[in-house]
Amino acid sequence: xxxxxxxxxxxxxxxxxxxxxxxxxxxxxxxxxxxxxxxxxxxxxxxxxxxxxxxxxxxxxxxxxxxxxxxxxxxxxxxxxxxxxxxxxxxxxxxxxxxxxxxxxxxxxxxxxxxxxxxxxxxxxxxxxxxxxxxxxxxxxxxxxxxxxxxxxxxxxxxxxxxxxxxxx
Amino acid sequence: xxxxxxxxxxxxxxxxxxxxxxxxxxxxxxxxxxxxxxxxxxxxxxxxxxxxxxxxxxxxxxxxxxxxxxxxxxxxxxxxxxxxxxxxxxxxxxxxxxxxxxxxxxxxxxxxxxxxxxxxxxxxxxxxxxxxxxxxxxxxxxxxxxxxxxxxxxxxxxxxxxxxxxxxx
Amino acid sequence: xxxxxxxxxxxxxxxxxxxxxxxxxxxxxxxxxxxxxxxxxxxxxxxxxxxxxxxxxxxxxxxxxxxxxxxxxxxxxxxxxxxxxxxxxxxxxxxxxxxxxxxxxxxxxxxxxxxxxxxxxxxxxxxxxxxxxxxxxxxxxxxxxxxxxxxxxxxxxxxxxxxxxxxxx
Amino acid sequence: xxxxxxxxxxxxxxxxxxxxxxxxxxxxxxxxxxxxxxxxxxxxxxxxxxxxxxxxxxxxxxxxxxxxxxxxxxxxxxxxxxxxxxxxxxxxxxxxxxxxxxxxxxxxxxxxxxxxxxxxxxxxxxxxxxxxxxxxxxxxxxxxxxxxxxxxxxxxxxxxxxxxxxxxx
Numbered sequence: 079x080x081x082x083x084x085x086x087x088x089x090x091x092x093x094x095x096x097x098x099x100x101x102x103x104x105x106x107x108x109x110x111x112x113x114x115x116x117x118x119x120x121x122x123x124x125x126x127x128x129x130x131x132x133x134x135x136x137x138x139x140x141x142x143x144x145x146x147x148x149x150x151x152x153x154x155x156x157x158x159x160x161x162x163x164x165x166x167x168x169x170x171x172x173x174x175x176x177x178x179x180x181x182x183x184x185x186x187x188x189x190x191x192x193x194x195x196x197x198x199x200x201x202x203x204x205x206x207x208x209x210x211x212x213x214x215x216x217x218x219x220x221x222x223x224x225x226x227x228x229x230x231x232x233x234x235x236x237x238x239x240x241x242x243x244x245x246x247x
Numbered sequence: 248x249x250x251x252x253x254x255x256x257x258x259x260x261x262x263x264x265x266x267x268x269x270x271x272x273x274x275x276x277x278x279x280x281x282x283x284x285x286x287x288x289x290x291x292x293x294x295x296x297x298x299x300x301x302x303x304x305x306x307x308x309x310x311x312x313x314x315x316x317x318x319x320x321x322x323x324x325x326x327x328x329x330x331x332x333x334x335x336x337x338x339x340x341x342x343x344x345x346x347x348x349x350x351x352x353x354x355x356x357x358x359x360x361x362x363x364x365x366x367x368x369x370x371x372x373x374x375x376x377x378x379x380x381x382x383x384x385x386x387x388x389x390x391x392x393x394x395x396x397x398x399x400x401x402x403x404x405x406x407x408x409x410x411x412x413x414x415x416x
Numbered sequence: 417x418x419x420x421x422x423x424x425x426x427x428x429x430x431x432x433x434x435x436x437x438x439x440x441x442x443x444x445x446x447x448x449x450x451x452x453x454x455x456x457x458x459x460x461x462x463x464x465x466x467x468x469x470x471x472x473x474x475x476x477x478x479x480x481x482x483x484x485x486x487x488x489x490x491x492x493x494x495x496x497x498x499x500x501x502x503x504x505x506x507x508x509x510x511x512x513x514x515x516x517x518x519x520x521x522x523x524x525x526x527x528x529x530x531x532x533x534x535x536x537x538x539x540x541x542x543x544x545x546x547x548x549x550x551x552x553x554x555x556x557x558x559x560x561x562x563x564x565x566x567x568x569x570x571x572x573x574x575x576x577x578x579x580x581x582x583x584x585x
Numbered sequence: 586x587x588x589x590x591x592x593x594x595x596x597x598x599x600x601x602x603x604x605x606x607x608x609x610x611x612x613x614x615x616x617x618x619x620x621x622x623x624x625x626x627x628x629x630x631x632x633x634x635x636x637x638x639x640x641x642x643x644x645x646x647x648x649x650x651x652x653x654x655x656x657x658x659x660x661x662x663x664x665x666x667x668x669x670x671x672x673x674x675x676x677x678x679x680x681x682x683x684x685x686x687x688x689x690x691x692x693x694x695x696x697x698x699x700x701x702x703x704x705x706x707x708x709x710x711x712x713x714x715x716x717x718x719x720x721x722x723x724x725x726x727x728x729x730x731x732x733x734x735x736x737x738x739x740x741x742x743x744x745x746x747x748x749x750x751x752x753x754x
Contacts, residue, residue, distance in 0.1 A: 111312035114320055143280035145409040149345045150326045154319020176318045178736055180349035180518040180687055182545045184538045199563055200522045207520045225537055227565045229685055240314040347567055349518055349687040351714045353707045368732055369691045376689045394706055396734045398516055452655035455646040477620040483747040486621035487683045488664045492657020514656045518687035578652040
């Protein structure tokens with residue numbers, strides 16, 4: 079039946095082809111410059127076209143008042159995973175900008191390690207849409223703790239390095 | 248004209264009356280337990296029924312690759328400002344939970360100091376809706392850098408202190 | 417390597433078991449009472465535990481100024497698909513309430529038919545989180561045009577029928 | 586005290602100056618082409634630079650299963666109010682595109698009339714951010730029922746009229 083077919087229709091995934099063969103070195107160098115990811119001990123544990131995974135270990139100084147991972151930390155690794163998933167597909171000489179994101183916290187963030195996996199849903203010339211799943215891992219258990227959906231912008235012909243008027247200056 | 252009137256109609260602000268006379272001590276003690284707010288040097292600089300302001304100073308270790316404040320840090324102070332704005336109106340013996348939030352980053356986060364001001368838009372028995380504005384301050388300039396809108400849940404009869412199975416051990 | 421493993425870790429899908437054996441009749445009867453879904457010619461073309469698909473045919477009166485499907489119509493079928501996907505898992509005697517949702521419009525909504533497929537991401541006693549994909553279909557092509565992520569609340573012991581003070585009364 | 590000052594700091598509103606003196610005629614003509622706004626009986630009741638109000642009267646065919654205004658209709662008038670608030674500030678020869686929006690439904694949408702008021706929070710060359718408040722009005726009462734926050738894109742040198750391959754064709 080057409081209705082059944084329509085209800086099951088799965089859009090064919092558009093292959094995500096990087097416009098910059100050197101995307102991996104560029105993304106990893108950019109991530110290494112994120113002072114905040116260093117502060118929280120985040121690692122980029124996987125990177126491929128349209129995909130990025132970032133992990134952190136549980137630490138008391140990353141928690142909120144009850145001892146769960148602070149929602150802001152969950153949002154931060156989700157934001158970086160989204161940003162670099164999108165940046166893999168951006169051209170050389172560009173820099174990514176988070177326009178906005180929305181995050182649902184699905185369960186208390188309790189575990190030994192937290193992993194945010196970003197996946198590009200749409201990659202346009204100017205805007206990209208990325209969804210992220212964050213999981214809490216402990217032993218062999220993997221539990222989803224957050225889901226986000228956000229928009230990034232590609233700023234072309236702009237350095238991804240420190241801006242002259244940077245806050246750190 | 249009715250149309251003109253309707254177009255300008257401003258809903259009368261419902262007065263936000265705390266259900267717990269001791270809300271301030273409870274909120275400040277809870278904030279003091281947020282290890283992550285301590286890590287980034289966040290201060291609760293204002294608290295009143297339905298309102299909370301949290302500030303941080305610019306530091307390289309809070310930045311992203313270009314030297315702007317990391318979007319995750321902006322989201323984190325917005326999340327805490329929203330949480331405590333809502334928590335001021337929750338009863339004694341409860342704990343707040345962020346269900347979700349959405350944040351728009353309006354401008355590069357450059358400045359000496361960043362302030363997130365949370366304001367309760369709706370305070371229900373179970374759910375609260377809070378909007379937050381984050382500004383970057385430098386000298387006398389105050390520039391909006393982010394706006395968020397989120398949902399919090401009140402968990403009654405639950406300790407706001409460390410959970411037995413907390414990530415912090 | 418553990419990192420590789422973590423980066424690929426896919427959380428085991430929790431089986432979605434309806435708490436009301438009669439969920440399908442209840443959901444379809446509720447959908448049939450949505451005057452607005454009737455107005456736009458929406459059909460519920462698929463329903464199973466934690467899943468719902470709603471379809472509409474393209475019509476000029478559902479469009480915006482350029483002849484694309486109005487974003488509000490895309491949001492409306494996404495909202496109903498999310499609501500009924502969540503409602504399949506709610507107990508008898510309850511009614512669903514949309515707390516909030518966020519939607520990204522991925523591409524111009526052009527096609528013969530539009531299908532919103534809602535899938536429950538988290539089903540809690542009070543709150544459910546649902547993601548929705550909306551596609552535009554024309555001939556054999558199926559193109560994603562929107563993605564949404566939202567939160568629904570289960571109101572127990574409350575009629576899902578017309579409220580005494582309902583706007584329609 | 587600096588802290589008190591910072592906590593109260595209100596950013597000076599940037600004056601919203603239209604780039605097209607003829608913005609009002611352009612926006613009203615565009616709104617008049619939205620077949621869907623006509624279908625639901627929506628009126629643009631106020632328009633000024635960075636601001637737009639859209640109203641509808643309560644009707645059973647705009648409701649959900651309980652007789653409240655359907656969340657999709659609330660989202661639709663919020664989307665159009667946001668779009669035209671942003672479009673007032675866009676140049677001649679451009680067309681607005683909704684990138685994404687997030688909406689919180691604050692209270693059951695019950696009333697005689699519903700008004701969505703969009704206000705531009707940020708107006709950039711490419712992206713605008715708009716917040717919307719939707720109220721339910723009955724007699725002299727005005728009750729907030731929804732709040733949204735969204736992002737729009739300005740597409741320059743593109744007709745705001747029917748696209749050749751429009752869904753309505």
